[in-house]
Amino acid sequence: xxxxxxxxxxxxxxxxxxxxxxxxxxxxxxxxxxxxxxxxxxxxxxxxxxxxxxxxxxxxxxxxxxxxxxxxxxxxxxxxxxxxxxxxxxxxxxxxxxxxxxxxxxxxxxxxxxxxxxxxxxxxxxxxxxxxxxxxxxxxxxxxxxxxxxxxxxxxxxxxxxxxxxxxxxxxxxxxxxxxxxxxxxxxxxxxxxxxxxxxxxxxxxxxxxxxxxxxxxxxxxxxxxxxxxxxxxxxxxxxxxxxxxxxxxxxxxxxxxxxxxxxxxxxxxxxxxxxxxxxxxxxxxxxxxxxxxxxxxxxxxxxxxxxxxxxxxxxxxxxxxxxxxxxxxxxxxxxxxxxxxxxxxxxxxxxxxxxxxxxxxxxxxxxxxxxxxxxxxxxxxxxxxxxxxxxxxxxxxxxxxxxxxxxxxxxxxxxxxxxxxxxxxxxxxxxxxxxxxxxxxxxxxxxxxxxxxxxxxxxxxxxxxxxxxxxxxxxxxxxxxxxxxxxxxxxxxxxxxxxxxxxxxxxxxxxxxxxxxxxxxxxxxxxxxxxxxxxxxxxxxxxx
Numbered sequence: 001x002x003x004x005x006x007x008x009x010x011x012x013x014x015x016x017x018x019x020x021x022x023x024x025x026x027x028x029x030x031x032x033x034x035x036x037x038x039x040x041x042x043x044x045x046x047x048x049x050x051x052x053x054x055x056x057x058x059x060x061x062x063x064x065x066x067x068x069x070x071x072x073x074x075x076x077x078x079x080x081x082x083x084x085x086x087x088x089x090x091x092x093x094x095x096x097x098x099x100x101x102x103x104x105x106x107x108x109x110x111x112x113x114x115x116x117x118x119x120x121x122x123x124x125x126x127x128x129x130x131x132x133x134x135x136x137x138x139x140x141x142x143x144x145x146x147x148x149x150x151x152x153x154x155x156x157x158x159x160x161x162x163x164x165x166x167x168x169x170x171x172x173x174x175x176x177x178x179x180x181x182x183x184x185x186x187x188x189x190x191x192x193x194x195x196x197x198x199x200x201x202x203x204x205x206x207x208x209x210x211x212x213x214x215x216x217x218x219x220x221x222x223x224x225x226x227x228x229x230x231x232x233x234x235x236x237x238x239x240x241x242x243x244x245x246x247x248x249x250x251x252x253x254x255x256x257x258x259x260x261x262x263x264x265x266x267x268x269x270x271x272x273x274x275x276x277x278x279x280x281x282x283x284x285x286x287x288x289x290x291x292x293x294x295x296x297x298x299x300x301x302x303x304x305x306x307x308x309x310x311x312x313x314x315x316x317x318x319x320x321x322x323x324x325x326x327x328x329x330x331x332x333x334x335x336x337x338x339x340x341x342x343x344x345x346x347x348x349x350x351x352x353x354x355x356x357x358x359x360x361x362x363x364x365x366x367x368x369x370x371x372x373x374x375x376x377x378x379x380x381x382x383x384x385x386x387x388x389x390x391x392x393x394x395x396x397x398x399x400x401x402x403x404x405x406x407x408x409x410x411x412x413x414x415x416x417x418x419x420x421x422x423x424x425x426x427x428x429x430x431x432x433x434x435x436x437x438x439x440x441x442x443x444x445x446x447x448x449x450x451x452x453x454x455x456x457x458x459x460x461x462x463x464x465x466x467x468x469x470x471x472x473x474x475x476x477x478x479x480x481x482x483x484x485x486x487x488x489x490x491x492x493x494x495x496x497x498x499x500x501x502x503x504x505x506x507x508x509x510x511x512x513x514x515x516x517x518x519x520x521x522x523x524x525x526x527x528x529x530x531x532x533x534x535x536x537x538x539x540x541x542x543x544x545x
Contacts, residue, residue: 111163377419
């Protein structure tokens with residue numbers, strides 16, 4: 001009877017609990033394992049899909065936020081060629097030419113200064129919208145201007161709009177980007193500046209054949225087109241989560257972080273860090289102090305941040321990049337290139353080089369780090385600027401001199417784009433604490449624009465006094481000083497969150513001593529493990545006795 005019962009329940013195998021281990025149970029266990037495997041695969045696929053979606057969303061935000069930078073780049077590029085025909089049409093003097101070219105950078109400092117406070121008041125997103133509107137009004141006035149005076153009014157408005165845009169785009173991108181991709185994404189504004197410069201050069205070449213009283217107006221009018229895309233972008237990009245936290249709109253900030261980060265744990269960690277940095281968490285009480293007052297009478301750590309941020313912004317411009325871009329036709333004419341069409345064609349080569357190498361920087365900035373690229377950039381620029389001075393002073397206007405001059409200019413903009421061009425904006429938005437970030441970034445942008453304006457407004461006059469070659473020898477010497485500045489004052493920020501970077505400046509030796517501290521930690525672990533072994537040996541000895 002027992003045998004019959006066993007056979008009825010399966011193959012006759014009984015488990016320890018008295019339950020049969022027959023085919024049905026075997027199949028049930030296999031089915032359970034397959035279900036678990038399927039669930040794991042499904043979860044993994046869902047996570048991969050979310051990662052792709054997050055990357056696309058953050059990339060779209062960075063692209064749209066960088067569109068204002070196209071306006072700046074286009075203005076810089078197009079003015080280098082348009083000024084030739086403006087001079088012919090409106091009969092302006094050389095001094096007026098310098099003022100017209102350089103005033104945009106000087107005036108943009110007012111936009112940058114106002115941009116910090118404006119972005120804290122109305123948000124990063126709507127500050128970018130304001131920048132676009134102001135620039136477009138200026139561009140329309142420039143296009144229709146019948147005289148130098150009206151042209152200057154449009155130029156002033158365009159400069160204010162550019163000041164807003166230059167300051168806010170890197171801040172916004174740094175605040176929405178995940179840590180691992182922040183360097184690449186924050187360099188997008190510089191990419192779009194280069195793209196705008198290239199478009200300006202191409203526009204110059206394309207419309208140069210038209211009559212002089214029409215062609216420069218069309219060149220300037222083309223710059224109005226990006227406003228259409230900026231208007232569309234406002235319906236796509238979110239507000240900065242860090243600004244939302246400052247406004248105590250924490251749930252909205254969490255919603256944005258969920259779209260820009262891969263997993264929930266990271267979202268909560270980032271939100272807690274932002275709340276702590278903003279002073280809205282109860283973990284730490286920040287002294288109530290006006291932002292500008294803190295910047296004007298900074299603590300030692302903030303002072304070190306200001307030296308690094310303001311210094312790198314100034315070095316980006318006083319090495320002469322805007323002189324190279326604005327006045328490349330004059331430089332090539334001095335080298336021996338003849339004819340407006342040939343001059344503008346040579347500038348297109350400069351624009352293509354500058355744009356191509358900024359793309360190289362995007363791929364390398366989060367892999368190699370900020371500091372190695374800055375070394376490559378500043379050393380390479382020093383060599384190219386010196387070789388340009390040599391070719392203009394010694395080789396004359398022959399074919400060899402022309403070739404070496406074009407090669408030196410292209411090499412200079414290439415090294416600029418690989419390093420100091422994009423990285424100066426990345427560093428400025430990374431190193432300052434949240435409560436100071438927008439205002440400090442505005443201060444850095446002011447230094448950048450002032451230096452740009454001084455270079456642009458004095459290049460022709462100084463080159464007449466000491467020659468074009470002499471000017472580039474000076475730029476080469478300044479670039480050599482930039483190498484020393486990078487070595488002394490710039491820490492490596494790759495792979496660190498914005499809140500972690502803030503801690504690097506708390507002690508001036510801390511960022512240099514991080515590797516030593518890591519070694520000390522490893523030694524401490526080894527000592528602890530050794531003490532545990534010794535304690536275990538002592539216990540065994542007691543037991544034996």
